[in-house]
Amino acid sequence: MELTGNLVVRSGSPPSVNPMNLLRTVPCCFLLLQKLAFAADPPEPKFRGVTIDDHIQIGYGVAVADVDGDGSPDVLLADKKQYVWYRNPGAAAAADGAAWKKFLIAENLTEKDNVCLAAQDLDGDGKCEVAVGAEWNPADTEKSGAVFYLIPPADRTQKWGPVKFPSVEPTTHRMRWIRDGRDSLLLVTPLHGRGNKNGEGAPVKVLAYRKPADVRSEWPAELVDESMHMTHNFLIPAAARGAGECQVLIGGREGLRRAKRDTGVWKSEPVPSIVAPAGIGEIRDGRSLLASVEPMHGNRCVAYYTASDGLKRTVLTDKLTEGHALACADLVGAGSDQIVVGWRGNPQKPQPVGIKVFTLLDTRGEKWRESSIDDNEMGCEDLVVADLNADGKPDVVASGRSSHNVKIYLNETGK
Numbered sequence: 001m002e003l004t005g006n007l008v009v010r011s012g013s014p015p016s017v018n019p020m021n022l023l024r025t026v027p028c029c030f031l032l033l034q035k036l037a038f039a040a041d042p043p044e045p046k047f048r049g050v051t052i053d054d055h056i057q058i059g060y061g062v063a064v065a066d067v068d069g070d071g072s073p074d075v076l077l078a079d080k081k082q083y084v085w086y087r088n089p090g091a092a093a094a095a096d097g098a099a100w101k102k103f104l105i106a107e108n109l110t111e112k113d114n115v116c117l118a119a120q121d122l123d124g125d126g127k128c129e130v131a132v133g134a135e136w137n138p139a140d141t142e143k144s145g146a147v148f149y150l151i152p153p154a155d156r157t158q159k160w161g162p163v164k165f166p167s168v169e170p171t172t173h174r175m176r177w178i179r180d181g182r183d184s185l186l187l188v189t190p191l192h193g194r195g196n197k198n199g200e201g202a203p204v205k206v207l208a209y210r211k212p213a214d215v216r217s218e219w220p221a222e223l224v225d226e227s228m229h230m231t232h233n234f235l236i237p238a239a240a241r242g243a244g245e246c247q248v249l250i251g252g253r254e255g256l257r258r259a260k261r262d263t264g265v266w267k268s269e270p271v272p273s274i275v276a277p278a279g280i281g282e283i284r285d286g287r288s289l290l291a292s293v294e295p296m297h298g299n300r301c302v303a304y305y306t307a308s309d310g311l312k313r314t315v316l317t318d319k320l321t322e323g324h325a326l327a328c329a330d331l332v333g334a335g336s337d338q339i340v341v342g343w344r345g346n347p348q349k350p351q352p353v354g355i356k357v358f359t360l361l362d363t364r365g366e367k368w369r370e371s372s373i374d375d376n377e378m379g380c381e382d383l384v385v386a387d388l389n390a391d392g393k394p395d396v397v398a399s400g401r402s403s404h405n406v407k408i409y410l411n412e413t414g415k
Helices: 238-242
Strands: 002-004 007-009 047-053 061-065 074-078 082-087 101-107 116-120 129-134 146-151 161-164 172-180 183-190 206-210 221-225 231-235 247-252 255-262 265-270 282-286 289-294 300-307 310-317 323-329 338-343 354-360 368-375 380-386 395-400 406-411
Touching (some): 061 116, 074 116, 183 231, 282 338, 368 406
Parallel strands (some): 323 380
Antiparallel strands (some): 061 074, 231 247, 255 265, 282 289, 380 395, 395 406
């Protein structure tokens, strides 16, 4: 398997190719490499929700990767005090929630909560490597934050051994793996800068840790960016991965920035074509588009796409309550990507929660259809898209904060 954007595809199946050039040749950072042509509207998305765990505490982050090397993508979860994984029972049993057996990776690594994880096969052995972030306390911008690399035992169903990074920035919040030639880097973004108060003061230091041959030794750190005062999420663009570039798009209070490693040095610049008046919380890329949740923990899901008269920004909905999860993939076989967004709600002001998908219906990017994947059963903290049952259709995996559950949504959309 290989990881492509938000979609895990099996070897031999076509990846979701991202045509965005990301500022290499055009100032608006998008190239539309194919014309979308709809003979008819794409089919309405249809998903079967399957609960694989209804006893989690918070479900801060979810990931999909092959943990045990059996060729099937498993589900990993960063819960309040535990990191766990759920073994994929195979295509025939994927719809049986009880068949997804749960295994503990690590627990109680720090006094405060866990918050994030990154899982990806880095050495090509068919089994993922895992790094995690913990000691989550956004109010403490001096001493909070922790990063660990987890060493797997021979039997990966047993507990893994943590290697703690000796020095990290406070308020560790998000992390992802990225390739730099033959090397693997762990990109880590804090929420705040050191000593930052209410988003003011020192900027956030986004760091990249280079994986050493001996993972128990020091992980050298590189400064990726220090221009924003609050960051929330970031992505490794599919177009950059396809071109072998070490590049990242970072969303935060000041909008969107692009950082690229060139001749051994990271250089960062704003993306002026993306105008997010109140900042960006979530950011994901798809074919011919970027999607965002605005602002941080915001009420708006926004699409940025290219049309014949230039880049356009479309607010798909402004009805989210704490939008907190986002993905792009072709769920319905339209030849273009849809936008999947989840929101977690506000416990002080109970309102419906759930997951929606927005489907583009025309070649101009002006007409979108809104559909529901989950209606008020998933207080969505995080989600990813992956083919879990080997039928060639992207499925959805989500973790719920207020709903305390992990669900998979198997794609049963017709042709």
